[in-house]
Amino acid sequence: MVANEAELRSLMRAGLRGDAAAYRVLLSRLSANLRAYYKGKLARIGRTATEAEDLTQEALMAIHTRRHTYDPSAPLLPWVHAIARYKLIDHLRQTRASMSDLPIENAEDLVAQDDHAAIESAYDVKGMLNQLPDKMRRTIQLTKLEGLSVAEVASRCNMSESDVKVSVHRGMKALMASIGRKRAPQ
Amino acid sequence: MRTDELIELLSTNVEPVDHRQTARSIHIAIAAGIVVALGVVFITLGPRTDLISVGALIPALFKIAATAVLFIPASIFLIRLARPGGEYRTPVALIALPFITIMVLAVITLTSAPGSHWKETILSDE
Numbered sequence: 001m002v003a004n005e006a007e008l009r010s011l012m013r014a015g016l017r018g019d020a021a022a023y024r025v026l027l028s029r030l031s032a033n034l035r036a037y038y039k040g041k042l043a044r045i046g047r048t049a050t051e052a053e054d055l056t057q058e059a060l061m062a063i064h065t066r067r068h069t070y071d072p073s074a075p076l077l078p079w080v081h082a083i084a085r086y087k088l089i090d091h092l093r094q095t096r097a098s099m100s101d102l103p104i105e106n107a108e109d110l111v112a113q114d115d116h117a118a119i120e121s122a123y124d125v126k127g128m129l130n131q132l133p134d135k136m137r138r139t140i141q142l143t144k145l146e147g148l149s150v151a152e153v154a155s156r157c158n159m160s161e162s163d164v165k166v167s168v169h170r171g172m173k174a175l176m177a178s179i180g181r182k183r184a185p186q
Numbered sequence: 187m188r189t190d191e192l193i194e195l196l197s198t199n200v201e202p203v204d205h206r207q208t209a210r211s212i213h214i215a216i217a218a219g220i221v222v223a224l225g226v227v228f229i230t231l232g233p234r235t236d237l238i239s240v241g242a243l244i245p246a247l248f249k250i251a252a253t254a255v256l257f258i259p260a261s262i263f264l265i266r267l268a269r270p271g272g273e274y275r276t277p278v279a280l281i282a283l284p285f286i287t288i289m290v291l292a293v294i295t296l297t298s299a300p301g302s303h304w305k306e307t308i309l310s311d312e
Contacts (some may be wrong), residue, residue, distance in 0.1 A: 082271035
């Protein structure tokens with residue numbers, strides 16, 4: 001457990017410095033832990049694996065967009081656990097369930113198990129991407145899907161590099177908001 | 187969308203992140219709050235010219251100390267709770283600090299006055 005925390009924290013610190021490979025490994029490890037966590041929780045109240053996968057993806061997006069709130073001098077797992085728990089509470093609230101249906105747990109429960117059996121989520125992120133304003137959609141497509149550097153995107157779109165960064169950041173937040181609206185009961 | 191595709195999307199061209207941004211924003215807000223509060227006090231009440239005398243200065247310092255013991259722990263709580271999971275890192279004992287300090291200040295004030303003046307010290311609004 002301690003080694004896991006230390007290893008994940010070191011990957012997170014590298015990710016915060018812009019190390020994409022370390023960040024990819026971190027998200028991949030966390031996704032397995034988050035999937036097992038959500039499956040375990042939701043199975044107790046008769047929910048499906050697809051819901052667990054949706055929540056896993058929401059938590060990963062929240063971890064990504066809120067990563068500036070992580071303090072590298074602090075343990076990582078309580079931070080990830082808090083995000084995962086907030087997402088679970090939001091989900092239960094919006095689907096008319098209650099956190100009281102589930103036992104109280106601590107941050108270590110998040111890494112107690114992992115589950116690599118990913119299934120298709122109900123979210124069509126690429127479809128949601130098409131609903132974003134042109135500037136956000138284009139910068140996200142070029143940087144995130146086509147893998148161009150910020151400088152290349154800036155030159156291709158006739159924007160400054162900081163403009164590209166802001167546009168990608170706002171676009172990711174808008175994507176998260178789209179997911180929230182999609183999940184909310186009509 | 188599959189989760190591994192999302193991970194690929196999130197981790198492509200990942201930018202370095204300034205983790206001090208949250209604390210910095212709160213520090214700026216606190217500093218701005220202090221400046222505005224002092225400005226409002228200065229404009230509405232004017233400068234305290236009587237603070238030259240020890241008799242007026244000591245009660246004023248006590249009031250500042252009492253405010254500070256509320257303000258400092260509250261700022262620490264705010265900065266920690268602004269981060270997810272910050273509640274795990276915030277010592278609950280810190281909540282007791284303002285109460286203990288106020289009690290200590292009250293004891294100091296009372297012991298510095300003769301017993302015959304205690305009732306007046308406690309109840310007077312001077």
